[in-house]
Amino acid sequence: MRLVIGSDHAGWSLKGTVIAHLRELGHEVTDVGSYDDKPVDFPDVARKVAAKITAGEAERGIMVCGTGVGASIAANKLKGIRAAVCHDVHSAHQAVEHDDVNVMCIGAQIVGPWLAKDLITSFMEAEFSTDEDFRRRVRKLHEMDAES
Numbered sequence: 001m002r003l004v005i006g007s008d009h010a011g012w013s014l015k016g017t018v019i020a021h022l023r024e025l026g027h028e029v030t031d032v033g034s035y036d037d038k039p040v041d042f043p044d045v046a047r048k049v050a051a052k053i054t055a056g057e058a059e060r061g062i063m064v065c066g067t068g069v070g071a072s073i074a075a076n077k078l079k080g081i082r083a084a085v086c087h088d089v090h091s092a093h094q095a096v097e098h099d100d101v102n103v104m105c106i107g108a109q110i111v112g113p114w115l116a117k118d119l120i121t122s123f124m125e126a127e128f129s130t131d132e133d134f135r136r137r138v139r140k141l142h143e144m145d146a147e148s
């Protein structure tokens, strides 16, 4: 799968681990920064991640900031993005299976590299369910997106 990944300065160091793991799993990764620990604002990074997805250049995205919270707030304000903070493996796959989440956000201050890798594996293996209940709910999310 084609992935886009972005972080702010607080997520930058964990991002390297995440990218290496994604490549080990055979995914194609585009890194939109940051590229060092100089302070950057996560909303600016979220725009870059979302742009790759809405342009059709990536199917999913991953963002890493300090807690994952700021990244998810910012990403969810951008059309076509359904983002969620996932710090447990159940949420990491159910977010895709039930809610068609396309950007997973993780906090480098919250999870270590081993859990981060498990979260990535769980997120990447998941597929959106064909169950009509979940499809209907996500259609309603698309409608809300169109209204805003």
Ligand SMILES: O=C[C@H](O)[C@H](O)[C@H](O)COP(=O)(O)O
Pocket (backbone or CB within 6 Å): 008, 009, 010, 011, 039, 042, 065, 066, 067, 068, 069, 070, 071
């Ligand atoms: O939700 C926001 C993120 O956790 C940011 O990564 C965090 O606020 C950055 O904080 P600081 O600029 O103090 O490193």
